[in-house]
Amino acid sequence: ALNLRHKHKRNARFKSAQPDEKSTDGITFSSQSGPAWAGSERDYTYDELLSRVFNIMREKNPDMVAGEKRKFVMKPPQVVRVGTKKTSFVNFTDICKLLHRQPKHLLAFLLAELGTCGSIDGNNQLVIKGRFQQKQIENVLRRYIKEYVTCHTCRSPDTILQKDTRLYFLQCETCHSRCSVASIKTGFQAVTGKRAQLRAKAN
Numbered sequence: 001a002l003n004l005r006h007k008h009k010r011n012a013r014f015k016s017a018q019p020d021e022k023s024t025d026g027i028t029f030s031s032q033s034g035p036a037w038a039g040s041e042r043d044y045t046y047d048e049l050l051s052r053v054f055n056i057m058r059e060k061n062p063d064m065v066a067g068e069k070r071k072f073v074m075k076p077p078q079v080v081r082v083g084t085k086k087t088s089f090v091n092f093t094d095i096c097k098l099l100h101r102q103p104k105h106l107l108a109f110l111l112a113e114l115g116t117c118g119s120i121d122g123n124n125q126l127v128i129k130g131r132f133q134q135k136q137i138e139n140v141l142r143r144y145i146k147e148y149v150t151c152h153t154c155r156s157p158d159t160i161l162q163k164d165t166r167l168y169f170l171q172c173e174t175c176h177s178r179c180s181v182a183s184i185k186t187g188f189q190a191v192t193g194k195r196a197q198l199r200a201k202a203n
Contacts, residue, residue: 074098077141079134082127089126089137099149101161106144108184113140153177 044052075098078090089110096103107126111118114136118128148170150157156174161181163169168181 074141074145077134077137079132079137081131085129085131087128087130087132089128092120092126093124095141099145101148105148105161105184109144109148110137110140112184113143148181151175151177152179 075091075095077092077095080088080090082088092106093103096106099106103120107118107120110126111128114128114130114132116128116130118126121127145157148161148168149159151159151172151174152170153172154175154177156172158173160171160173161168162171166183168183169178170181171178
């Protein structure tokens with residue numbers, strides 16, 4: 001009988017030392033007050049190190065749970081046709097504020113990607129030369145957000161765009177990573193302008 005009780009206690013200790021089962025609802029019950037290696041001089045196991053890394057990641061980025069990252073929700077651009085040859089991006093300045101980016105930078109990217117010219121009028125609306133659909137503006141905004149807003153490491157939108165000499169750097173406020181981003185290419189716009197002039201002379 002004594003041997004059975006001793007075996008039962010040993011099994012109980014073994015069960016309590018097992019890692020918690022993964023829960024589908026994100027709730028974990030554990031009576032363990034500290035890590036398994038607390039008070040011990042032994043080396044960490046691979047699983048313990050992995051668990052520690054994920055715990056630190058959750059502390060630094062609470063929005064990242066079970067591998068899911070926060071989705072970036074953006075207000076759609078309001079696009080209105082002005083006459084027959086122009087398009088007005090009505091809420092351009094509002095979107096700049098939501099993205100925490102300078103209007104000048106987003107403006108340069110939009111015009112370069114669309115291959116056109118434009119300016120901000122007295123109502124803070126971006127007037128673009130040419131006829132463009134809302135979907136086209138959305139696609140350009142999506143590329144801008146991917147390159148110049150969301151962190152390239154953790155995909156958090158909480159970033160700051162910093163200029164250092166001629167280069168731009170994306171500083172993440174969540175994971176604190178810092179990486180350089182591509183400069184806005186405006187060559188396409190200049191080339192098309194030259195081609196248009198050459199065609200006009202040829203005609």
